[in-house]
Amino acid sequence: MAALALLEDIANRRIRREREFRDQTDLLAHDDDWLMSRFRLPKAILLELCTELGPALQRETVRNHGLPVPLQVRTTLGFLKTGAFQRELADQSGISQPSLSRAMPAVWNGIIRMSPRYIRFPFTVGEKRAKQAFWAKYGFPGVLGAIDCTHVQLRPPSENTLIYINRKGTHSINIQVICDATCKITHVFVNYPGSNRDSFILANSAIPAIFEGNPPLDGWLLGDNSYPLKTWLMTPFIMPATENAI
Template sequence: MELVAAYVHDRALRRERRYRDPLDPLRISDEHLLRYYRFPRCEILRLCEELDPFLRRRTRRSHAVPTHTQVLVALRFYASGTFQSVIGDSCGLTQASVSRIINSVTWILCEKARREIKMPSTAAERLKTVEDFAKVSNFPRVMGAIDCTHVSIKAPVIDEHLYVNRKRYHSLNVQVVCNADGLITNYNPKYPGSTHDAFIWANSFLRQRFEAGAFGDYFLLGDNGYPCEPYIMTPVINPSTPAEGRYNRTHTRTRVIIEQTFGILKSRFRCLHQSGGTLQYSPAKCSKIISACLLLHNYCVKRRIPAPHEVVENDGDMGIQVQEQRIAGQVTGHAIRNELIRMRFS
């Protein structure tokens, strides 16, 4: 009997550890969720259901952090860019636990972004994309607007100088293509901040696809940081005719969509904007965080989730203008642009 009593007493003293979860989306208002997590309750629950097979912890040692808490912790980080210890204090988790959660959720979203973010693949999808752009300012044959934006990161240990951009801070230069609705259809988040926009484009798989004829006679709209090519139309430098002026104005009104997209993206996910601080991770991990935010931005666009009231300005680098070059004996972007101006803007 004494042994039994001692055993019961010992069990009573060694209480099982339980994680008391203060983050329950069913008990938090939509207004609060939108403000601090960027998604309403229904979309957070949908995201939890989608990620649960990958995030559910299988352990018998203690009660695991539930999926919805992991999703909310990651969303709070993306939305604010604040320190992991601050997020942990708000939900009763250690900094180490918050770090593991952000790593897990980011990796899953990054892998989903690789599969889900893609250029229009069918003839019907491409035609709709072109028609949507034409509704903006009647610019024809536009498959997307392209530009790069800088995301501030801490100084890397390896090749630190390569990450210093023209504004003298460390960053990744992220190439993005969007459609007329601001939906991101292509991205490349891996180049250091000193890399020129034109170099990223020249070495991109997307350019190879255009060269191979995957998108027919459609093209992208870019600024003068890009070369004028058959598959990327840029403004005319120093326009000399009324038609060239009309072309430039229409080009600007259409291409501004990518600038607006960057502003909304960085307003939703302040970890990508300098107002949210600098991403304190290696360039490889920062690339994954950027990819995760791009995917979440697309979810917001598709489900018409309103953008934050205060939209920040894009803190990217305007870059250096690419010298226009004409290649003899080839059908160049200049010839296509000149024909476009003659046919549509004269």
Template sequence: MNPRVYRPLVDLSTMEERHIILRYRLDRATIHELCAQLEPALMSPIRQPTGIPPLVQVLSVLHFLASGSFQTTVAMSSGMSQPMFSKILSRVLSALTKHMRRYIVFPEEVDLATVKGDFYALGHIPNIIGAIDGTHVALVPPKDDEQVYRNRKSYHSMNVQVVCLADQYISHVNAKFPGSVHDAYVMRNSSIPYVME
């Protein structure tokens, strides 16, 4: 029996930089750096190898996170089945969380002056310590609490809040709340109000 051969549908080397950023929300160099860090975890024979290259695994998960689309849609555009993508999503997110504390940090008070200066250099607005936004990450809800996950656009999701610095480093992520929860509630129940006091 011949082993299955995976033929990627996306070739990062042929894509323009602006298309890469639009699709994955990261530039080419950052994606390659991320892949290098995650590759040992994604290639581990202990974790049931998929035969799908680490770069493709990372790209498919980044596309999923950036688009807020459904697993089936991203899986099809990545050339794999939804069950396979689900395994890859779990594997890549697990590998990412091991590096999370290194990249997701709110600046210490001594750094706040630098952060404010960086934001001022970008837009000439004083006293900015972070750019905040929310996104809805689509999911299949648990059967018991299905309505809690339905957002105002009538699909099921998690309401995720993210804060980043002027250099695009993420300083805060709050992914605790289902899609029906209002953005203001997510903000009030995060650590951000305490940081701003």
């Protein structure tokens, strides 16, 4: 037992040295293209995310100072981006798989808690800015956002597996997203498995009530032909016959 404890201590010291070195260099040593290819975020946003999450993620343990915040954020984003095995990501980052497994929930729970401050559908002043941006960029008046759904593949639960099969035959959840003229996300609705149609998800989200409330929201969304035409939702002509329709 003593020999095993000694070997574990030596391994932990080696991992800690590698971790400290990589933590100090990885985020600042690479350009935005490299960071985007691995974490889908540029350097400035990664550093801001580390700052925002820092107070919640900084925790000390009896044996060491825990994983540095940038390392927790980087490895979690790497997992979310690639879906790679945790052990592979942990080895690349110089940490143990159990450490990574403990760190990831703290990071994504922190991101979820932050999200309402950043993902907000435009109202009042935001509503006016959204319309101005669509008009300035696309010459389209009165638009508050563009809506669509995207499939995120997953390993389905053991029960009700069939409801996760999408039209391409893979398992997924179907996520409704609205973005503004700069592609900034202003609304996310994650509630239905991949077999559900975009129009069904829209009908069961909060968006119809927002636009059809009293008073109704002044403006409309742009969607594709998977959505029905509504007073607040514009979709393309199926067979445009005039230049204006096109």
